[in-house]
Amino acid sequence: MADSPPLLQLHQVSKVYRNGTVALKDASLAIAPGEFVSLLGASGCGKSTVLRIIAGLGHPSGGSLWWDDPSHQGDLAFVFQEAALMPWATVLENVGLPLKLRGYPPRQIRSIAQEAIALVNLQGSESVYPRQLSGGMQMRVSIARALITNPRLMLMDEPFGALDEMTRSRLNTDLLQLWQEKQWTVMFVTHNIYEAVYLSQRVVIMAPQPGRIHAEIAIDAPYPRLEPFRTSPEFNEYCRKIAEQLAIADTV
Amino acid sequence: MADFNILRPHARFKGLRLSPEVLAPAIVGFLILTIWELGVRLTGMPPYLLPGPLLVLQTLITEWGSLWPALLITLKITVIAFLLAASSGLLIAVLFVQSRWIERSFFPYAVILQTTPIVAIAPLIIMWLRNNTFAALVVCAWIVAFFPIISNTTLGLHSVQHPLKNLFQLYGASRWQTLIYLRLPSALPYFLGGLKISGGLSLIGAVVAEFVAGTGGSASGIAYQILMSSYNLQIPRMFAALFLTTLSGVAIFIALTILSDLLLKHWHESAVRHEN
Numbered sequence: 337m338a339d340s341p342p343l344l345q346l347h348q349v350s351k352v353y354r355n356g357t358v359a360l361k362d363a364s365l366a367i368a369p370g371e372f373v374s375l376l377g378a379s380g381c382g383k384s385t386v387l388r389i390i391a392g393l394g395h396p397s398g399g400s401l402w403w404d405d406p407s408h409q410g411d412l413a414f415v416f417q418e419a420a421l422m423p424w425a426t427v428l429e430n431v432g433l434p435l436k437l438r439g440y441p442p443r444q445i446r447s448i449a450q451e452a453i454a455l456v457n458l459q460g461s462e463s464v465y466p467r468q469l470s471g472g473m474q475m476r477v478s479i480a481r482a483l484i485t486n487p488r489l490m491l492m493d494e495p496f497g498a499l500d501e502m503t504r505s506r507l508n509t510d511l512l513q514l515w516q517e518k519q520w521t522v523m524f525v526t527h528n529i530y531e532a533v534y535l536s537q538r539v540v541i542m543a544p545q546p547g548r549i550h551a552e553i554a555i556d557a558p559y560p561r562l563e564p565f566r567t568s569p570e571f572n573e574y575c576r577k578i579a580e581q582l583a584i585a586d587t588v
Numbered sequence: 589m590a591d592f593n594i595l596r597p598h599a600r601f602k603g604l605r606l607s608p609e610v611l612a613p614a615i616v617g618f619l620i621l622t623i624w625e626l627g628v629r630l631t632g633m634p635p636y637l638l639p640g641p642l643l644v645l646q647t648l649i650t651e652w653g654s655l656w657p658a659l660l661i662t663l664k665i666t667v668i669a670f671l672l673a674a675s676s677g678l679l680i681a682v683l684f685v686q687s688r689w690i691e692r693s694f695f696p697y698a699v700i701l702q703t704t705p706i707v708a709i710a711p712l713i714i715m716w717l718r719n720n721t722f723a724a725l726v727v728c729a730w731i732v733a734f735f736p737i738i739s740n741t742t743l744g745l746h747s748v749q750h751p752l753k754n755l756f757q758l759y760g761a762s763r764w765q766t767l768i769y770l771r772l773p774s775a776l777p778y779f780l781g782g783l784k785i786s787g788g789l790s791l792i793g794a795v796v797a798e799f800v801a802g803t804g805g806s807a808s809g810i811a812y813q814i815l816m817s818s819y820n821l822q823i824p825r826m827f828a829a830l831f832l833t834t835l836s837g838v839a840i841f842i843a844l845t846i847l848s849d850l851l852l853k854h855w856h857e858s859a860v861r862h863e864n
Contacts, residue, residue, distance in 0.1 A: 391754075391758060392758070393754050393757060393758065412758075413758075414754070414755065414758055416751040416754070416755075417751075418749075418751055420749060420751035420752050420754075420755060422752065422769075422770070422773065423855040423856070424773045424776070424854070424855045424856075425773075433755075433759075433769075434759045436769070437756065437759045437760065437761045437765055437769075438759065438760075465854045465855050466855075467855060467860070485759075
């Protein structure tokens with residue numbers, strides 16, 4: 337995998353807001369196809385800015401973005417911190433939204449959306465409204481909506497940050513399973529060290545003020561990663577190393 | 589904004605059994621009427637100063653033949669003005685959110701139209717439309733009623749959840765798709781709140797305009813009946829007409845509250861019944 341050309345490259349990308357805040361400074365990063373990369377750091381270190389620039393939701397003030405195949409650069413999905421569901425629409429309608437916006441016929445939307453709902457284990461909740469669901473289930477709906485377009489690149493901006501620990505670890509396991517099944521490339525923003533180590537092949541550590549990339553640590557553990565991995569000495573060693581780097585990033 | 593929470597049909601109108609929500613105000617109403625009636629009788633108050641409720645009720649029944657058609661005319665003005673206000677208010681709000689410049693340039697004039705006392709401009713409008721008094725009255729009531737809808741709906745169209753807006757952007761939604769699938773549904777609770785305020789205002793506008801116009805003849809509304817009754821010192825009749833007007837206002841509000849709850853029952857906090 338390391339030999340294939342990167343799916344996406346960021347070259348010295350910067351973002352300066354109109355009020356002069358430097359959200360991101362000279363960030364360079366290459367993402368290989370099929371890779372699971374986490375961006376880890378304190379708030380204000382530009383993690384979300386990186387994702388937003390890749391998604392085209394914000395323009396970089398400097399630097400450039402290279403895609404392996406520019407015609408496919410729109411094949412991406414974004415999962416936000418909040419589930420961001422339309423409260424007036426049912427689960428099925430929420431999941432089918434991307435296809436509806438792209439003009440698919442309703443019957444086709446229905447069947448594809450049902451498949452996506454099954455993939456996140458929410459069968460039977462099709463006609464339920466978001467407010468009737470728990471936070472974890474709302475996030476599953478949000479993920480189903482993201483995977484419905486069959487994206488190449490999945491951008492996830494602290495998707496499980498607001499969930500309790502049990503729900504979070506359950507969703508982590510399910511996400512890894514989907515990732516292996518679907519062969520997406522995932523960029524996952526988080527401020528949780530354990531989550532980053534458990535999920536990723538590579539953890540990119542970011543530093544605040546100005547937001548920048550501080551270090552990268554590869555997690556060379558094989559998949560599928562099962563429960564024992566979470567408590568193994570290897571796992572703890574990675575967490576310790578990353579915590580050390582985060583501490584340095586904070587003081588530099 | 590709008591008073592989403594004042595009445596909840598789920599709580600109040602669904603079970604018209606003797607729930608505390610119905611019983612408590614009914615008892616208060618009954619007590620007030622009793623004290624009123626007793627007070628009038630004990631002090632020997634002449635009916636041309638203050639009639640008792642029983643006399644008002646009696647007058648309402650005997651004068652029904654002249655009051656009911658008059659009320660229908662006023663209600664017709666109210667309903668037409670209200671529908672005009674709702675549709676024009678919604679349209680203008682949609683126009684406003686198309687560009688900040690449109691909103692900046694025109695919103696102040698909507699405010700000016702709203703803050704100008706209707707009593708002061710009604711004679712002008714009635715003079716301009718002197719061949720069609722009915723239309724003049726509708727225009728007056730519309731001016732009073734349309735502003736809450738514009739301001740509420742504009743606010744609603746602007747209050748779209750930011751991540752949802754991003755999501756629509758990400759999937760390349762057109763302006764039209766964003767309006768239909770995102771902005772309008774987001775604005776619905778605000779629009780309905782505007783309707784509730786505007787429903788009562790339409791009635792008030794119609795009554796005030798009728799007062800100013802002083803239209804008599806066969807097509808005179810309930811306000812003219814109030815006016816004439818007071819000139820003729822038929823105070824019980826005036827109270828009866830007043831009572832009908834108030835009752836209509838309450839009915840309009842209840843109807844709009846039920847409509848609002850029906851449309852929002854699945855998803856909006858204002859209409860959702862909580863168990864605790």
